[in-house]
Amino acid sequence: AHHVKLFYAGSFAFLKSPEHKLMTHFCLFPARTHVSCDIKGDVAVVRFNTPNSKVNTLSKQLSSEFTDIMNEIWANEAVKSAVLISSKPGSFIAGADLDMIEACKTSQEVSQLSQEGQKMLEKIEQSPKPIVAAISGSCLGGGLELAIACHYRIATKEKKTVLATPEVLLGLLPGAGGTQRLPKMVGLPAAFDVMLTGRNIRADRAKKMGLVDQLVDPLGPGVKSPEARTIEYLEEVAINFARGLANKTVSAKRSKGLMQKLTDYAMAVPFVRQQVYKTVENKVQKQTKGLYPAPLKIIETVKAGLDQGRDAGYLAESQNFGQLAVTKESKALLGLYRGQVYCKKNKFGTPQREVKTLAVLGAGLMGAGIAQVSVDKGLKTILKDTAQQGLDRGQQQVFKGLNSKVKKKSLTSFERDSILSNLTGQLDYKGFEKADMVIEAVFEDINIKHRVLKEVEAVIPAHCVFASNTSALPISQIAAVSKRPEKVIGMHYFSPVDRMQLLEIITTDKTSQDTAASAVAVGLKQGKVVIVVKVRERTQVCWGAAGGTGGVQSGEEEAEGRPPGPRQLPARRGQRGGMSLWRIILPGLALPTFCAGFTCSSILRSPYRLFPCSCTEEDIQMRLVTRFVNEAAMCLQEGILSSPVEGDIGAVFGLGFPPCLGGPFRYVDSYGAKQLVDKLRKYEAVYGSQFTPCQLLLDYANNPSKKFHQ
Numbered sequence: 001a002h003h004v005k006l007f008y009a010g011s012f013a014f015l016k017s018p019e020h021k022l023m024t025h026f027c028l029f030p031a032r033t034h035v036s037c038d039i040k041g042d043v044a045v046v047r048f049n050t051p052n053s054k055v056n057t058l059s060k061q062l063s064s065e066f067t068d069i070m071n072e073i074w075a076n077e078a079v080k081s082a083v084l085i086s087s088k089p090g091s092f093i094a095g096a097d098l099d100m101i102e103a104c105k106t107s108q109e110v111s112q113l114s115q116e117g118q119k120m121l122e123k124i125e126q127s128p129k130p131i132v133a134a135i136s137g138s139c140l141g142g143g144l145e146l147a148i149a150c151h152y153r154i155a156t157k158e159k160k161t162v163l164a165t166p167e168v169l170l171g172l173l174p175g176a177g178g179t180q181r182l183p184k185m186v187g188l189p190a191a192f193d194v195m196l197t198g199r200n201i202r203a204d205r206a207k208k209m210g211l212v213d214q215l216v217d218p219l220g221p222g223v224k225s226p227e228a229r230t231i232e233y234l235e236e237v238a239i240n241f242a243r244g245l246a247n248k249t250v251s252a253k254r255s256k257g258l259m260q261k262l263t264d265y266a267m268a269v270p271f272v273r274q275q276v277y278k279t280v281e282n283k284v285q286k287q288t289k290g291l292y293p294a295p296l297k298i299i300e301t302v303k304a305g306l307d308q309g310r311d312a313g314y315l316a317e318s319q320n321f322g323q324l325a326v327t328k329e330s331k332a333l334l335g336l337y338r339g340q341v342y343c344k345k346n347k348f349g350t351p352q353r354e355v356k357t358l359a360v361l362g363a364g365l366m367g368a369g370i371a372q373v374s375v376d377k378g379l380k381t382i383l384k385d386t387a388q389q390g391l392d393r394g395q396q397q398v399f400k401g402l403n404s405k406v407k408k409k410s411l412t413s414f415e416r417d418s419i420l421s422n423l424t425g426q427l428d429y430k431g432f433e434k435a436d437m438v439i440e441a442v443f444e445d446i447n448i449k450h451r452v453l454k455e456v457e458a459v460i461p462a463h464c465v466f467a468s469n470t471s472a473l474p475i476s477q478i479a480a481v482s483k484r485p486e487k488v489i490g491m492h493y494f495s496p497v498d499r500m501q502l503l504e505i506i507t508t509d510k511t512s513q514d515t516a517a518s519a520v521a522v523g524l525k526q527g528k529v530v531i532v533v534k535v536r537e538r539t540q541v542c543w544g545a546a547g548g549t550g551g552v553q554s555g556e557e558e559a560e561g562r563p564p565g566p567r568q569l570p571a572r573r574g575q576r577g578g579m580s581l582w583r584i585i586l587p588g589l590a591l592p593t594f595c596a597g598f599t600c601s602s603i604l605r606s607p608y609r610l611f612p613c614s615c616t617e618e619d620i621q622m623r624l625v626t627r628f629v630n631e632a633a634m635c636l637q638e639g640i641l642s643s644p645v646e647g648d649i650g651a652v653f654g655l656g657f658p659p660c661l662g663g664p665f666r667y668v669d670s671y672g673a674k675q676l677v678d679k680l681r682k683y684e685a686v687y688g689s690q691f692t693p694c695q696l697l698l699d700y701a702n703n704p705s706k707k708f709h710q
Contacts, residue, residue, distance in 0.1 A: 019419065035065040036087075037073070042080040042246070043239045044073045049087035052663035056086055058117075058142040059097035065119055065665070068476040074129065079692040080246035082127075083238040084150065085134040089231060090160050092135045093143025098170075098334060101325055111322030117142065117176030118314055121149040125181075130245035134238035135203075135212070136231055139163045145178040148185055148211070153254045154238050155203040159410075167329030169198040170337055173298045173322035180305045180313045184211045188267045188306070192280050195298050202410065212240070270307070277303055289464060291660045294324055328670050332662025335709060339649045339663070340501075343529045347518035353463055354377055355436040355522050356380060361452055363394025365424070366469055367441035369497025372398045373526045375422045376498075382435065383425045395425045401498050432459045437522060439491055441469040449473065452480045457483055463517050467491040475535045476508045484511040489519050490535070493528075494654055503528035506535050529653060531646040534639055625667070626679050628657070630694055632664035637696040644708040665708035673700035 034056075038045045048067055056062070074077050096117075104110045124131055124146070133147040133483070140266040144163050145154050155161050165174050173179060174195060182191040186209050194201065194211075206212040216237050240483035244250035265274045277299060284295040297320040305313020324330050356379070360371045363385035371383045375398070383398075385391040402419055411419075424431065432438070436488040438456050441573040442448055449468065456466060466488050468478050473558045481489035490506030503523040507516055515531065523530040632651060635641045641650075648663020662668045668676055677698060695699075700706045 002410055007629070016384065031071070032065045032221055034059070034062040035069055037069050039079065040196055040239050040381060041243070042078060043242050044069075044076075044079045045235065045239065046073075046082055046084050047087045047453075048071075048084070048093060052638065053137065054088065055091040055094035056088060056143070057097040058114070060100055062097075068125075069613055070123070074127070075208060079129065081130040081132070081242035083132045083134055083235065084146070085235055085238065086136065086229070087231070090137035092133075092139040093141075093146060094135050094138045095141030095166070096175075098337075101172075102334065102656045104325065107322035107326045110325040111318045114175035114321040115314075116317035117145070118318065120176050121145060124149040125177075127151070130242055132242040132245070133499060134234050135163070135511045136161055136234050139164060141167055141174070142176055145174055145176040145181070148181050149177065151239060152214070153212045154214045154216055154234065154241065155206065155212045156234055157203050157217050158230070159202075161203045163203070163206050163211055164198060164200045166196050166198040168196060168294050168298065169325060169333065171294045172323055172324050172334040173294055175303060175317060177314065177317070179298060179301045179317050180310065183302055183306060184266075187263045188273065188276055188330070191302065192276075192299070195302075196280070196284065196295050207624060213252070230300040240374050267306075268386070268677060273303075286523060291658070292329055293327060294330070297324055312336060328689055332660055332666055333436070335666050336648065336652060336659060336663045339645045340529050341529055342645050344524060346517060346520045347532075348513050351438060351517040351521050352514050353518070355465075355525075357431075357435050357437075358382070358522070359384065359432055359435040359438045361385075361438065361442075361456070362441040363391045363397075364441065364492060365397070366495060366497060367393035367439075368397040368399075369442060369495065370439055370469065370493055371423060372401045372498050372529075374522075375419050376402065377525050377527065378422065378661055379522075379525065380422050381424070382431055383423060383428070385425075385427065388427065391425050391427060391672070395423070398423060429455070429459045432456065433461060435460055435464050437465040437467060438520060439467045439469060444470060444472050444646050446473055449478050453478065453482055455486075465489065465515050469493055476504045479508055479510065485510040487515050489515050489634065491523065500653070501527075502530045502650065502652060503530045504650060505530060505532045507532060508535055529649060531641075533635070533641055533646070533649045533650075546551070560694070623683060624677055625661075626683065627691060629664040629676060630680060630691070631699060633668070633696045634694040636665075638695055668697070668700065669707045669709055673697055673706070674702075674704065677701040 028098060032330060033051050034049065036047045036049065038047070046066070048062065048066075050056045050059070050062060070082075073082050101110060101113065103507055104113065104466045110426040130152070131150045133150040134150045135147060135153060136158075138158050139147055139155075139162070141164075144165055148164070165178055167173050167175070174182070179195065182194060186194070190209050201209075201211065203212060203215055205318075207215050207550065214237075216234050241250060245252055267276070281296065281299055284299070288295060290296075300318050301313065304316035357553075357585060358374050358379045360367050360374070361384050362373075364384050367383065367561075371381050371394070374381045383391065383394055393419045399420065402411065402416045406413055406416050438460060439454075440449065442452055449470070455465060460466070462484075464487070466482070466491050468475060470486075470490060471492055472480065472507060475488065475490040478490075479485040482488050485508065488508065489511050490504075492504040492506060494500035494502050494504075503526070505519050505523065520530050520532065525632075632641075632647050636647060639648045644663075644665035648665050649656075651657035652659050657663055662670070677693045680693040680697070682692050684693075700708075
């Protein structure tokens with residue numbers, strides 16, 4: 001009742017104010033939770049703010065509220081223009097709500113969502129009142145489609161502001177008119193590059209290619225936080241420009257350079273367009289081996305719009321969007337995306353003490369890479385080696401890695417030097433008494449690792465975590481000589497460290513929860529996708545690297561009750577690809593090509609060549625995948641993996657398991673556990689016990705309703 005009285009008192013005072021005429025229409029509507037609107041003179045400022053979320057997403061509720069507000073703006077004669085802006089620092093709109101898409105049962109339902117989005121943005125594009133998009137932070141997917149439907153785009157010139165159409169990475173295509181607007185806005189070649197790669201585009205590059213009209217430097221004094229000040233300043237600039245557009249004192253017309261004009265002229269020629277289509281299609285086929293339908297559908301949709309007209313383009317977009325959303329490839333890629341989100345959270349909670357100073361032992365390829373991704377994220381880092389030559393080489397590697405960003409204009413030389421100021425190179429243990437974590441990346445020799453661990457424990461503080469980057473030695477064996485085994489953990493990075501997303505953290509039975517929390521927190525700060533696995537005294541296979549310098553996390557003893565075989569072979573550092581899991585699973589085969597799917601170029605001297613089993617490419621692929629999946633299920637069964645999600649992420653990002661299959665556990669759900677067990681039994685009869693299905697797979701095969709991913 002108190003709030004109602006305040007509302008009516010405020011309303012009564014407002015009714016007498018000069019602003020009443022301007023705001024009456026808005027005050028008659030109930031409060032909204034996802035979108036709000038303020039009036040600044042004759043400009044409506046529409047703010048996106050999805051509750052209980054760090055980012056804004058185009059959910060049904062946000063879209064509905066936005067549509068209502070825009071209808072009110074168009075109906076109010078006092079409002080001459082509008083600005084669309086986010087109330088969240090770091091996020092304009094991060095894309096469509098994936099739950100909304102996955103809730104659809106049929107392709108027709110998804111197509112209907114696409115058509116609704118097309119109609120909403122068509123009204124924005126045709127608005128009689130100028131609409132300006134004010135972009136700060138991530139402007140992705142449907143967010144970018146909304147922005148390019150506006151009459152003008154202003155973006156902040158800062159790192160967090162990126163634009164992209166990442167739908168292809170989820171097995172989809174832009175479904176709200178993006179496939180039709182982008183080619184007209186930035187030209188056909190650039191539009192294909194944006195949509196077929198899904199890569200992030202920085203604001204300055206977006207300005208050059210015509211995706212953004214104006215850049216704003218986040219400058220100006222203010223008592224609030226820099227992020228809040230950035231949004232305020234961006235809003236001021238956008239309001240002034242929107243008012244100028246309405247008053248016709250400024251123009252939204254873009255001036256194109258000579259090259260852009262020549263490109264547009266060339267693309268207007270049907271023969272030239274056909275050559276572009278053909279070239280792009282050939283490149284896509286070469287890179288994807290035809291295993292990913294989304295890129296080809298993007299080409300088909302763009303082609304329909306340019307060759308047959310707008311209506312045909314919109315129809316093709318909505319239909320193809322619906323068809324793609326129900327494919328197994330899209331479901332697999334969506335699962336991987338959700339898995340990455342899951343693995344970017346610290347399930348062990350907040351560590352008791354934040355890691356502010358990190359020490360890295362060994363300035364080789366891995367050690368220098370770890371140092372680079374650490375200083376790059378603001379961690380004060382000590383890089384120690386035993387030889388000056390090795391230390392110099394490691395420091396030079398860090399410099400080159402950061403300098404490559406300067407060449408790509410993602411860093412300034414000043415920012416590079418500022419980052420490097422956090423790196424200290426040395427040959428002794430000076431400063432280790434202040435270290436919060438030490439990561440060793442020395443040679444894979446247990447005696448060397450034991451010596452290093454003892455030396456480190458003599459100088460580090462009690463709270464300091466000791467982590468090993470080993471890929472071949474069991475962490476429990478390394479921790480055996482520690483005075484504080486609860487502070488010892490494995491942090492297995494993948495090479496090259498600055499490019500590979502995955503970090504595999506290995507805990508022992510003695511590793512404390514706080515130690516695990518610290519390791520995960522550091523990995524997340526370094527920008528890694530983190531999975532956590534357990535090490536056992538028995539032999540097991542965890543996730544390692546195939547095709548890089550890593551191997552597999554493996555013990556040295558034979559598993560109890562299992563015959564010795566390729567599964568027991570330890571990894572060896574220094575070989576091309578280490579002892580890759582593929583050779584462990586199926587020795588004698590050439591390494592498969594990982595970029596698109598399981599393929600095998602040739603068969604070498606296989607120990608199984610005398611067995612009466614076909615060696616067609618399909619059979620070789622199934623032998624690889626079934627054995628791989630069986631090992632993954634065994635890791636989950638034995639508690640080495642804590643969840644199928646982490647198993648899928650580790651397999652795809654660490655071992656090169658085909659993303660189109662979504663990981664070994666999602667593959668089981670798609671292929672069918674019973675069908676997989678039947679294949680394993682077939683190979684077991686020919687090749688022996690290495691293909692014996694594990695109990696967990698048998699349980700799932702006997703219960704068709706059980707799925708690893710519900």
